[in-house]
Amino acid sequence: MLDRREFLLSSAASALLPAAARAAGDADGRLNSLFDALFQAELRRNPEMATQLGLDKGANYDLKSRLRDESLGAVATHKAETLADLKQLKAIDRGALGPAARVNYDTVLYQLEARAAVQRFDFGGSSYGPSPYVISQQSGAYQSVPEFLDTKHAIVQQSDAEAYLNRISGLALELDKETDRLRHDSGEGIVPPDFILDLTLAQMQALDIPGEQSVIATSIARRAKAAGLGDAYGHNAARLFDQRVRPALQRQMTAVKTLRTKARHDAGIGHLKQGPEFYAAALKSTTTTSLSPDDIHKLGLDQATEIGARIDELLKAQGLTQGTLAQRIKGLYADPASFFPNTDEGKALAIAYCNGRLDAIRPKLPTLFKRLPPYKFEVRRVPPQTEAGAASAFSQGPALDGSRPGLVYINLRDTAEWPKWSLPSVTFHEGLPGHQLEGGLALSNTDLPMIRKASGFSGYAEGWALYAEQLADEIGMYADDPLGRIGYLRFQLFRAGRCVVDTGLHHLGWSREQAIQYFVDLEADAPGFAAREVERYCVNPGQACSYKLGHTVWTQQRAKAQAALGPRYDIKNFHEAGLGCGRVPLEVLEGVIGDWIGRTKAA
16 A cells, blocks of 8 residues: 555656556556456356466455356356446547557457357357367366366365365255256257267266265265375265265256257257357457468368478378378388386376376577566376266366366277377477467466466467477477377377368258268377267367467468567567467467567567
């Protein structure tokens, strides 16, 4: 708090500023005040996010006992709140803002407008992005909350354990609310494909077990005992699961089974009510570009051809000259030494190997970056109870205060899908210098308002992570690992294929089987791996395209900077410009890099 003398001095100093500068400062202040209010409101709507960030403390401690309300009434309220937020933001004069504040303004405006565009549809939920389905193998409280409670809800003191029990009771309520929404959407003709419902039911059945065996109960039992709180919390959690959660889960399973009787096999959403319109909104939201499905499909085909040619040369260098590209890649799978055993012990070795790759790249990062995030990061296995429907790999950020590390999850349902030479690239993508570095820098950036730290854009983040795979190659992580370089380029080819498959499913009407076969023929994906990926795209339309589109923008901007700056180009400064602004839409990123190039040339 300023004392009177400090206030007078600061007032006198501001009076000496040019009027334009004072106006910008006032506008910046109004914008930041609005951002603070919007962020606090978002925390109140999303208690899980508060816990994820480590902000369920102090005035927000009550959030630690709650879960996000996903009822039909809450969905309607959120729609109205988005429109109100947009109105408040647009009331601020963008032209009066300073340069950094304009980037913040443009970013939040894009985010709110994209959210409003998706909320116009009277159906759907969310997973890795907008989803037409409330419940699927990758969406719904039944699968997200148990993992959240196990890995995100800290238990240090008695009140934490009590809050955990409250969330168990809350899960039962949320299951019933989502079941109501499932029925509502099915009444509008929004029914997931039959194979998606089969996956969903399989995961639900795996969770339909006695409370004492549920991860919800075993997690609190283990951690409460370690905190010196005794055994009672584990018993109470098991009782709550049996009495409240399990009956609600069974009611939801009954609703899903009923829905299964009317489900079609169509994989894409083109046949659904407003399906093409939903796909267009989801594409724009996740890729943050205005490219059409046809443009994206062509980009994927073109880049697949270029990347395939690079892999062809590397395969020839390994003496693999006969057969199609996919057949030769498949030949690499013939060596048993390339695989970890498909046992718990073998999977533990695979995770240890991935953590070793993180350790190996850490010392090289200062050659690329001016700043590194202050957090810890580690690789873990996807929990067995959700690996059947989970993505092949994914990343979760650390707590804001570093109390929980950033986590990289690898789906090791079958280690035959993960030859050793494919693991480094996914580790660099999800970990360092990929998602965990980019996200960690955003979280620790003191120049960003919290609403910017806590939000993200798939095109920016996934594009960066794919570019991070390229950086790992450029700094020599495959210098003595030629198969690892093939694995890296194969994943680049895979991301190009995603553009083809996602638009094929949702725009061109491809079947699930056609999409799976495309991946098998393109780069020898194991059918099980390809199936999980395709099934993911079925419930997350558009998001799969964000990887290669984002990577294309990042590499184009780097090439643009190199050409414009010549000897004055410095990769650390380029990365600082692109990462220092935080997560932004790709269209905003292009403007940020352009401004940086202009300032560098003028300096």
